[in-house]
Amino acid sequence: MSLTFNLLNRTDAGGRRAELVLPHRTVQTPVFMPVGTAGTVKAVPQDVLESLGAEIILGNTYHLYLRPGHEAINRMGGLHKFISWPRAMLTDSGGFQVFSLSALRKVTDEGVRFRSHLDGSSHFFTPEHSMDVQIALGADIAMAFDECTEYPAERGRAEESLRLTMAWARRSLDHFRAHQHEVPWLRPNQENGVPQVPLLGPGNGNPTQSLFGIVQGGMFRDLRRQSAERLVEMDFDGYAIGGLSVGEPRDLTMEMIAEVLPLLPADKPRYVMGVGYPDEIEQYARMGVDMMDCVLPTRAARHGLLFTSEGRLNIKGKKYAEDQGPPDPACSCTVCRRYSRAYLRHLMHAGEALSATLNSIHNLAYYLGIMERVRASLHAQAE
């Protein structure tokens, strides 16, 4: 069986407090998932992620396929084992990066031909191939291969893109269902003949990978509805809303999410991809989004932007040169307990590696802290 989604309670506003039971971890939702593009959440060691309370992280299929290669990772027992991350993982389909990073893309109904941004080599991705790669990586959750509609997009373009995404969703699901038990952790271990099956409570059966469909449709409410309804008919293990946070105004993002959420089955997880700022993730969680991911906390950290209870703080600022206060006085993360703004500013200006690490730890603590508070609040509201 795939995932189990135990809804614990619901608020009038639609917010949901739940447990998402995955092969490698029972994840408390709503959850924010740090992004570990190339098998590492940039600059943050795995034990620190664990201490921060991260229960599920992302891996990017496009990056891992190109380097070190999904077959190598598969031979080594899968992505969890390769990067030494025992908790839950999700891989995207590679679609978004093929469109945003690679060169010379050529899209046909069959799939996408593209050149690697690393060495210019030519590759062809189809829905079936994306599934094979994601099964080889063996995350707890895989994503259907889709085309992320750009913003702005005319209606005709959004319709055509959606047509492709829906056809690819069907093909993704068919191929996935036929092969989802081939994940590396169900394979007997070479040394002792025992599968690397993760420990689950009784009654959870033989855990396998899950596949989520992705709702697209640009910024057109009827296309979004159509997309959601068709995916629900196909019966995925969970549903994502993609193609948001691609440059559109915040109101529009929220409008699209609000349009789609009621159409998705209440007993399956809902994931909004690639969002967002701290206030956004809180807002969407309160509307009923169960899962979110974003590179923002770690990417902003590497540029010296800290998210704090007092707002955004650009640590490069001259005014912090002798500021001995913690980055965020209301934060109890290991960085805020130990280091000053002046020191973080110095590390940034000196180009020291520790800068990215400490800034990222704080920002992730801030994001994960928001979700922890939202979960407590959803719990309290429902009682």
Next chain:
Amino acid sequence: MSLTFNLLNRTDAGGRRAELVLPHRTVQTPVFMPVGTAGTVKAVPQDVLESLGAEIILGNTYHLYLRPGHEAINRMGGLHKFISWPRAMLTDSGGFQVFSLSALRKVTDEGVRFRSHLDGSSHFFTPEHSMDVQIALGADIAMAFDECTEYPAERGRAEESLRLTMAWARRSLDHFRAHQHEVPWLRPNQENGVPQVPLLGPGNGNPTQSLFGIVQGGMFRDLRRQSAERLVEMDFDGYAIGGLSVGEPRDLTMEMIAEVLPLLPADKPRYVMGVGYPDEIEQYARMGVDMMDCVLPTRAARHGLLFTSEGRLNIKGKKYAEDQGPPDPACSCTVCRRYSRAYLRHLMHAGEALSATLNSIHNLAYYLGIMERVRASLHAQAE
């Protein structure tokens, strides 16, 4: 009072097991000191250094003087507080970096004029100024301002360089003795009026900074002897041997160390600067060297070179692409317990920040582990 050096025992070969009581830490010697050039041991967070058992780290006066500036650090309570490192620290005099990093140096008897490698600005360092900067930074141990004689150097050049170093040693000491109580941690705290005085056991008095003289003399045994004897007459708190590991053959390094050690007082610490490879630090410790520092473990780590019980390992090698073994099978550091060679290789090839962090943690664990074993062995031999 300055440092206390409690000799615990001695071996026939001259090796010494001792405790070096410094204001911020009682350090077990022989000790290896990780280098924290710009107020950070590159890529390694302070709490990890503590877990690794680092008891004393270095700061580079030249770098900290240029950025963020010793006066700013002093206003913030000194280097320990600025970087949040509660254990012992040592600062070098800035001399070595002035000669190796800066541009357009002009040396006179008075001091050195140089241009910053960061922005080309002009600066003038004298022995007195180096002392002022080091007192402002407030490490537990400061170093006399010296000229590091290059290798190879003719006798005439080595004599002239030594003349300068000896004159500067006298001036360093005189200025230091007049101002050594001005360290930031003896200043009453602005908030509560209490000095940041570190806790010491009873009988240790009012702890102040210590100053070490530096033996130079190129590769000439008689100049080295002369240098050592004159410094000992001046009565420093400890003695360093500088100008080694500058390109000379290993035998010559050892010859110079062997020549100098017997001339130094038995009841004061002896520090060989800027060495070395794992086998070197063990060898010198067994000869009676109490303190060593080197950028090698961290710099090599950033280039993918790991020191292991099986020898040096270049983690970039293709043969490690699917090697699931730990970097060093005999090592119990957090990196060797959790990550594989294949993963470390992947991080290096992908240019991920985590690469420098994990490689550095292992190499430092390896270096600190050597010293721990040497201390145990010196202890056992003496019984």
